[in-house]
Amino acid sequence: MTTEVQIQAAPITVPPATGDPGAGAVVTFEGVVRGMENGQPIRALHYEAYEPMAEREMERIAGEIAMEHAVRRMAVIHRIGEVPVGEASIAVRVEAAHRAEAFGFLTTFMDRLKRDVPIWKREVR
Amino acid sequence: MTTEVQIQAAPITVPPATGDPGAGAVVTFEGVVRGMENGQPIRALHYEAYEPMAEREMERIAGEIAMEHAVRRMAVIHRIGEVPVGEASIAVRVEAAHRAEAFGFLTTFMDRLKRDVPIWKREVR
Amino acid sequence: MNEKSCRVLFFGPAREAAGREVMDVPVRPGLTISDLWKTLQADHSDLQSLRGVRLAKNHVYAADHDPVVASDEIAVIPPVSGG
Amino acid sequence: MNEKSCRVLFFGPAREAAGREVMDVPVRPGLTISDLWKTLQADHSDLQSLRGVRLAKNHVYAADHDPVVASDEIAVIPPVSGG
Numbered sequence: 001m002t003t004e005v006q007i008q009a010a011p012i013t014v015p016p017a018t019g020d021p022g023a024g025a026v027v028t029f030e031g032v033v034r035g036m037e038n039g040q041p042i043r044a045l046h047y048e049a050y051e052p053m054a055e056r057e058m059e060r061i062a063g064e065i066a067m068e069h070a071v072r073r074m075a076v077i078h079r080i081g082e083v084p085v086g087e088a089s090i091a092v093r094v095e096a097a098h099r100a101e102a103f104g105f106l107t108t109f110m111d112r113l114k115r116d117v118p119i120w121k122r123e124v125r
Numbered sequence: 126m127t128t129e130v131q132i133q134a135a136p137i138t139v140p141p142a143t144g145d146p147g148a149g150a151v152v153t154f155e156g157v158v159r160g161m162e163n164g165q166p167i168r169a170l171h172y173e174a175y176e177p178m179a180e181r182e183m184e185r186i187a188g189e190i191a192m193e194h195a196v197r198r199m200a201v202i203h204r205i206g207e208v209p210v211g212e213a214s215i216a217v218r219v220e221a222a223h224r225a226e227a228f229g230f231l232t233t234f235m236d237r238l239k240r241d242v243p244i245w246k247r248e249v250r
Numbered sequence: 251m252n253e254k255s256c257r258v259l260f261f262g263p264a265r266e267a268a269g270r271e272v273m274d275v276p277v278r279p280g281l282t283i284s285d286l287w288k289t290l291q292a293d294h295s296d297l298q299s300l301r302g303v304r305l306a307k308n309h310v311y312a313a314d315h316d317p318v319v320a321s322d323e324i325a326v327i328p329p330v331s332g333g
Numbered sequence: 334m335n336e337k338s339c340r341v342l343f344f345g346p347a348r349e350a351a352g353r354e355v356m357d358v359p360v361r362p363g364l365t366i367s368d369l370w371k372t373l374q375a376d377h378s379d380l381q382s383l384r385g386v387r388l389a390k391n392h393v394y395a396a397d398h399d400p401v402v403a404s405d406e407i408a409v410i411p412p413v414s415g416g
Contacts, residue, residue, distance in 0.1 A: 024157055028155075115413070118344060172332065241311070242332050245328070
């Protein structure tokens with residue numbers, strides 16, 4: 001598996017798929033900042049990361065999940081700093097032979113990321 | 126829920142997300158033609174659709190699944206005719222408040238599509 | 251299409267088995283989906299070897315007992331393989 | 334950083350509780366993650382009210398009994414909320 005992990009302040013652009021002839025399923029998840037948080041309107045979310053550890057954790061988690069859900073390639077971009085409503089705070093793209101592996105990988109990755117990757121958000125009103 | 130269903134011979138371009146401030150999760154699935162099918166190399170897959178029924182079935186299935194997995198918007202494009210290796214035969218984009226709904230909708234939609242939507246493929250060697 | 255006929259469309263492997271894409275079939279009072287399928291199989295014996303065929307009427311999957319009347323569009327739908 | 338110290342980083346709510354982003358803490362032979370956390374909580378009582386805090390050592394989550402030596406980078410990690 002190829003793993004690409006990136007933390008950046010710039011807006012996220014999802015890169016095009018690689019056209020790998022072995023990848024029958026390409027699944028992309030984008031987490032977008034919503035206009036309401038806990039029932040209150042917000043203007044943005046501000047994200048802070050412990051960058052070197054966050055990158056390392058994302059790589060470690062991806063490697064662990066790949067043992068159960070075989071994928072060929074994964075790339076994740078997490079944005080930090082202020083992310084306005086309607087823009088993506090995270091994008092994850094997974095390429096796998098079959099869609100079950102891609103979906104399994106991606107849902108598990110997001111669950112683990114939200115538990116273990118040292119990134120914090122706060123609301124900007 | 127807004128549903129957009131399209132069957133086309135042209136290559137698929139995944140449209141950008143709408144920026145809906147209520148959609149916290151945008152998930153896109155692309156099904157790509159692989160270079161091997163049943164252990165044999167292929168050049169392309171050729172897809173044929175019973176178009177009016179295929180469109181109607183996709184809309185019906187989407188409506189049914191939305192009763193269990195609430196999503197705000199879904200769009201599906203299925204390509205017909207010859208689709209070369211490495212290109213997408215289908216793209217489905219789902220926008221939902223939360224990722225669990227988007228993933229649940231999308232995996233169920235693909236299962237149902239493969240069972241009920243009148244589209245057929247054959248290998249081109 | 252004759253006004254006392256329904257139109258039958260064949261797709262995928264069913265088209266090869268029937269040797270055609272479309273045909274008009276006369277209807278009679280009381281004709282059902284099940285009756286029509288038996289007639290088609292009798293006229294095109296290659297259809298008998300197809301497994302998992304469903305029939306649709308006017309773009310909706312039909313049940314065996316559904317009536318078939320003139321001008322209905324019937325489709326012979328072998329197992330699908332989209333996606 | 335003093336050569337007999339480890340560096341401690343505070344993130345998210347832990348930074349507010351500690352009133353700082355970083356501090357150097359002297360190490361002694363046999364010091365563990367658990368010992369260090371008790372010292373930090375004694376010095377900054379607001380840290381005591383944080384729930385679900387984990388400590389990392391050199392970018393990896395650490396166990397209570399893991400040793401802390403000079404020049405280690407320790408991070409105080411309250412519950413995360415990325416994604």
